[in-house]
Amino acid sequence: MTYLSHADLGGREGDGPVLPESEHVRFREPWHARAMALTLAMGATGAWNLDQGRAARETLPDYAQRSYYQIWLGALQQLMQERGLLLPDELAAGRALHPAPAVPRVLRAEAVALVLARGAPTQRPAPGAARYAVGDPVRTVPGDRPHHCRLPRYAQGRRGVIERVHGAHVWPDTNSRGLGEQPQWLYTVVFEGTELWGAGAQPGLTVSIDAFEPYLEPCPEPA
């Protein structure tokens, strides 16, 4: 089965200028605030995990045509429909028409501050010793994977150096598919601009990603 993310944008050519925005703007439209709150509240039910949520967003067929909060809403509706929590006719009617399957939790107002302050840490006990140490040369694995993955295309099959070791974290590749957290060591890997973009790279540019250990191989010929 193929998997196509529409969200992997790093290095794409042809996009226009970035449009700055005052930091006093919180929500540009009233519905943005409600879309944010609905997304967080439904996420807090535990009916799906973080990585399933990201996978739902990045695979929306019309991702590129949607504003960001429309992406959130589209994924939210899809995640609920996949689980039978919401049926399309209910959206059209604007009211509940079918029984409501139970969800693990419901976020109550009095719990909001605590839930936000606690967050959802992804660090886990390490499954074993880290394969790499700071300063080690590595190469990222080439090619797309047939599932959600957090290795951007522009950094596939590239030579870099380990800069930080972050401990073991939930692995999105399995967690997004309901295959468990399967924690993996997480590293910051730094690439020279020329390794990513060739001789025309901006002088003095380096780019780092945070890469899970299965995204990496030892590199006998450093960049």
Next chain:
Amino acid sequence: MNAHHHEHGGAEHSELSEMDLRVRALQTVLAQKGYIDAAALDALIDTYQTRIGPRNGARVVARAWTDPGFRDWLRRDATAAIASLGYSGRQSEHMVAVENTPTRHHLVVCTLCSCYPWAVLGLPPTWYKSAPYRARAVKDPRGVLADFGVTLAAGVEVRVLDSTAEVRYLVIPQRPDGTEGLDEAALAALVTRDSMIGTGLALAPGAASA
């Protein structure tokens, strides 16, 4: 329950956009099904409207500028150092602080979605989530900086941090010249949101916006 029939809503709904109506309809369904508590939605909105925003991060930066012990703590364990000021949790569970210097500038992006350190900067601005920023930041950071009116000297190294996992990055901008006599609150007023993402610089004294 909601007795309005939106398709016949006419004039009384004309002030609401179609998206407003759709989101309200979704909220109504989810509330009827018992999945959401409307008061919790209000609390979430109020939190990110009024309590969790870039002034949190500005306080972290001002403390780092004035307290060498805190700056060392930020370097060793940014999550704990930042939590000591009361900022922690959602989308900031694993923090790393990176310091701009006269020879190195940092810029943070999430090319794959919109990962951003919510506890210190609030919700990400529209441009941070936009295709142009996510596409260009890793390849053309100086061009992106130009869109923000920022020009770095030619010899400055630019490090772009792509937030591809659950580590969240806070840029500590350079402390502006001429700020030796300022206290922490006055310094924090010079720290813009964009300077903590790396698309801006801290303001010069006297230039702070109201």
